[in-house]
Amino acid sequence: xxxxxxxxxxxxxxxxxxxxxxxxxxxxxxxxxxxxxxxxxxxxxxxxxxxxxxxxxxxxxxxxxxxxxxxxxxxxxxxxxxxxxxxxxxxxxxxxxxxxxxxxxxxxxxxxxxxxxxxxxxxxxxxxxxxxxxxxxxxxxxxxxxxxxxxxxxxxxxxxxxxxxxxxxxxxxxxxxxxxxxxxxxxxxxxxxxxxxxxxxxxxxxxxxxxxxxxxxxxxxxxxxxxxxxxxxxxxxxxxxxxxx
Amino acid sequence: xxxxxxxxxxxxxxxxxxxxxxxxxxxxxxxxxxxxxxxxxxxxxxxxxxxxxxxxxxxxxxxxxxxxxxxxxxxxxxxxxxxxxxxxxxxxxxxxxxxxxxxxxxxxxxxxxxxxxxxxxxxxxxxxxxxxxxxxxxxxxxxxxxxxxxxxxxxxxxxxxxxxxxxxxxxxxxxxxxxxxxxxxxxxxxxxxxxxxxxxxxxxxxxxxxxxxxxxxxxxxxxxxxxxxxxxxxxxxxxxxxxxx
DNA sequence: GATTAGTTACTGTGATCACGATTAGGGACT
DNA sequence: AGTCCCTAATCGTGATCACAGTAACTAATC
Numbered sequence: 001x002x003x004x005x006x007x008x009x010x011x012x013x014x015x016x017x018x019x020x021x022x023x024x025x026x027x028x029x030x031x032x033x034x035x036x037x038x039x040x041x042x043x044x045x046x047x048x049x050x051x052x053x054x055x056x057x058x059x060x061x062x063x064x065x066x067x068x069x070x071x072x073x074x075x076x077x078x079x080x081x082x083x084x085x086x087x088x089x090x091x092x093x094x095x096x097x098x099x100x101x102x103x104x105x106x107x108x109x110x111x112x113x114x115x116x117x118x119x120x121x122x123x124x125x126x127x128x129x130x131x132x133x134x135x136x137x138x139x140x141x142x143x144x145x146x147x148x149x150x151x152x153x154x155x156x157x158x159x160x161x162x163x164x165x166x167x168x169x170x171x172x173x174x175x176x177x178x179x180x181x182x183x184x185x186x187x188x189x190x191x192x193x194x195x196x197x198x199x200x201x202x203x204x205x206x207x208x209x210x211x212x213x214x215x216x217x218x219x220x221x222x223x224x225x226x227x228x229x230x231x232x233x234x235x236x237x238x239x240x241x242x243x244x245x
Numbered sequence: 246x247x248x249x250x251x252x253x254x255x256x257x258x259x260x261x262x263x264x265x266x267x268x269x270x271x272x273x274x275x276x277x278x279x280x281x282x283x284x285x286x287x288x289x290x291x292x293x294x295x296x297x298x299x300x301x302x303x304x305x306x307x308x309x310x311x312x313x314x315x316x317x318x319x320x321x322x323x324x325x326x327x328x329x330x331x332x333x334x335x336x337x338x339x340x341x342x343x344x345x346x347x348x349x350x351x352x353x354x355x356x357x358x359x360x361x362x363x364x365x366x367x368x369x370x371x372x373x374x375x376x377x378x379x380x381x382x383x384x385x386x387x388x389x390x391x392x393x394x395x396x397x398x399x400x401x402x403x404x405x406x407x408x409x410x411x412x413x414x415x416x417x418x419x420x421x422x423x424x425x426x427x428x429x430x431x432x433x434x435x436x437x438x439x440x441x442x443x444x445x446x447x448x449x450x451x452x453x454x455x456x457x458x459x460x461x462x463x464x465x466x467x468x469x470x471x472x473x474x475x476x477x478x479x480x481x482x483x484x485x486x487x488x489x490x
Numbered sequence: 491g492a493t494t495a496g497t498t499a500c501t502g503t504g505a506t507c508a509c510g511a512t513t514a515g516g517g518a519c520t
Numbered sequence: 521a522g523t524c525c526c527t528a529a530t531c532g533t534g535a536t537c538a539c540a541g542t543a544a545c546t547a548a549t550c
Contacts, residue, residue, distance in 0.1 A: 022327055022533060049502065061534050064502085068310050072317035074410050081542070082502045096407040103348055162341040162418075165319050166411055173407075269504075294532065304505050309532090326512065327532045 025062040032066055036075060036086070036172055037148060038141065039179025046085040047076070073165075075172035089177045091228045097174050098221035104166055105155065105217060106210045112157035113201055113209040121202050123153055128194050135191075140183050150194060154201075154213075178220075181227040190219050269303055274311040276301070281320060281331070281417055282393060283386065284424025291330040292321070318410075320417035334422045336470065342419050343466035349411055350400065350462060351455045357402035358446055358454040366447050368398055373439050380434055385427055388434065395439060399446075399458075423465075426472040435464050 035041055053063045067084050070076040076084045089097070112120075127150045134142040148171065155167050182189075193216025200209035280286055298308045312329050315321040321329045334342070357365075372395045379387035393416065400412050427434075438461025445454035 024534075048500085050500085059535050060502095061536095065310070065313050065533095068313050069317035072314035074406075093406065096405055100349075100352070100407050100411070103352060104345075107345070107348060160341055161319075161338065162345050162415075166345070166414075169411075170407075293530080295530080305532095306504050306506095310503095 024058055025065050028056060028058065028062045029066040029069060031056070032070060033075075033172065036070075037175040037179075038145065039176060039183070041086045041176060042180065043086050043088045043176045046079070046083055048083075070172070073169045073172060075169065086176050087173065089174065091225065094174065094177060094224060094228060095221070097170055098217065098224070101167075101170050101174075102214055102217050102221075104163060104170065105151070106214050108155045108158040108160065108163045108167060109197075109213040110206045110210040111160065111163075112154050113204060113206040115159065116157035116201075120153065120157055121198065124150060124194075124198050124201060127153060128191070128198065131194070132191065135189055141179075143189065144179060144182060154197070174224075178224065181224050193217075193219060270307040270310050273301060273303065273307045274314060277311055277315060278320075278417065281315075282420040282424075283390065284421060286331045286421060287425065288331050288333040288421045291324070291328055293328070315417070318414045318417060320414065320420075331421050332418065334419065336474070339419065339422060339469060340466070342415055343462065343469070346412075346415050346419075347459055347462050347466075349408060349415070350396070351459050353400045353403040353405065353408045353412060354442075354458040355451045355455040356405065356408075357399050358449060358451040360404065361402035361446075365398065365402055366443065369395060369439075369443050369446060372398060373436070373443065376439070377436065380436075386424075389424060389427060399442070419469075423469065426469055438462075438464060 047067060049060050049063055049067070052067075053060045056063065067076060071078050071084055074087075077087045078084055087093075127146055131143055131146040131150065134146060152167075155164060158164075193212055196212035197209060197216065200206075200212050292312060294305050294308055294312070297312075298305045301308065312321060316323050316329055319332075322332045323329055332338075372391055376388055376391040376395065379391060397412075400409060403409075438457055441457035442454060442461065445451075445457050
């Protein structure tokens with residue numbers, strides 16, 4: 001499973017590629033973030049600095065700094081020997097994260113609904129239409145990607161440099177687990193939250209938008225908690241072996 | 246301004262110092278965090294990798310990783326040329342941070358009051374007594390340190406790996422500005438919030454504790470916002486530079 | 491055949507260097 | 521005296537290396 005993304009696929013032994021500024025580290029970081037959100041790495045996966053570097057076609061330095069940033073954002077956790085891995089969320093930790101997500105994303109939703117223009121209504125509808133189509137095709141990877149896009153379209157509208165990093169960190173933390181759980185068979189996605197959200201933004205009703213977001217996240221949380229208790233043996237919450245990179 | 250702390254002051258050219266594991270980076274990071282919270286660096290201060298390294302008696306590597314982590318936590322911000330500096334908070338940014346602090350720390354306070362044992366009452370009283378003493382002596386550095394200890398005693402009691410990193414990040418972001426503002430002459434510290442908090446924990450009343458915390462943070466916010474408008478010319482709120490991503 | 495000891499490969503860490511870009515400073519010319 | 525250009529110092533970045541600790545694997549011994 002080489003090459004996480006389409007990062008400059010040249011051989012490491014080639015001559016100096018034209019790099020203007022620190023694009024390398026940014027690309028590596030973006031790649032890793034995307035991979036985490038998309039469920040490329042399972043919870044518990046341990047990263048190897050040199051292997052990751054060579055698989056990305058770069059040296060260890062940019063990977064070191066990227067992993068360091070993800071550790072600082074608690075998207076990855078540090079092992080006693082200094083290695084980093086994708087955290088295995090306990091049921092308690094998962095519940096905590098969603099508790100905070102409820103509060104923070106509710107605030108962001110209210111602010112967004114208070115300040116944003118009407119163009120967001122169309123954006124949200126388009127995203128949700130695509131989501132429903134992917135849901136019908138049972139393409140859960142795409143469903144999760146579009147769900148993320150739906151939520152972040154709202155949060156970006158809040159235009160807060162304080163809220164956004166917190167929300168991103170929370171999503172990075174529960175992303176791997178979410179991906180894992182929503183790939184299970186008995187998965188029925190409830191779209192009522194998204195509908196209520198669109199209605200609230202159409203009517204520019206911040207209170208309604210806020211409670212709709214609380215409802216939407218609450219449903220996701222309940223599903224995940226339920227899955228956690230089902231998959232307690234083989235799921236990402238138990239001891240699962242490492243996955244080759 | 247050499248030597249932030251008492252970090253291994255040996256000459257870099259000496260023989261191998263006995264280092265068991267990655268204590269160096271941890272010490273550097275702890276030093277920088279402490280310095281930020283204590284107001285050693287003013288908002289706008291630009292860091293130089295090599296100078297910081299030599300002033301700390303180490304090489305560039307541990308400093309690089311520490312600064313990187315602080316950037317990831319938004320405690321420092323990245324300039325277009327890759328240098329990092331202490332952010333100059335705009336009045337809007339400061340207001341946002343305190344808005345989130347109100348929500349997050351209120352939750353942490355409620356959880357703490359619900360779960361923690363009675364020993365916290367004594368701890369809080371001791372800290373607040375020392376705070377009042379330092380206040381009488383007009384030792385504002387000590388007051389700020391004890392205020393931080395008071396708050397974090399509560400937050401640590403909530404025992405959450407989700408809330409604590411968020412709270413720490415928020416304090417790191419507004420720390421330099423707080424230190425700067427509270428060193429001003431016309432500063433009267435209102436201790437009523439701390440008193441109400443202690444009462445609430447004594448009676449184990451989570452709701453009262455939560456609203457007392459909201460009150461306490463709100464008072465600090467109002468004072469800071471007021472200071473911001475006073476010092477609009479020369480203070481840390483002056484012409485806010487671009488905010489790099 | 492099971493256990494233990496020894497060796498080998500691999501881990502992150504810290505230090506150092508080359509590179510390109512940016513910046514500040516000084517000198518010369520108008 | 522003011523302005524402009526050139527140079528030198530400094531910046532972060534990416535690559536590479538030595539080191540110490542650890543984990544795993546192999547081989548020898550009981």
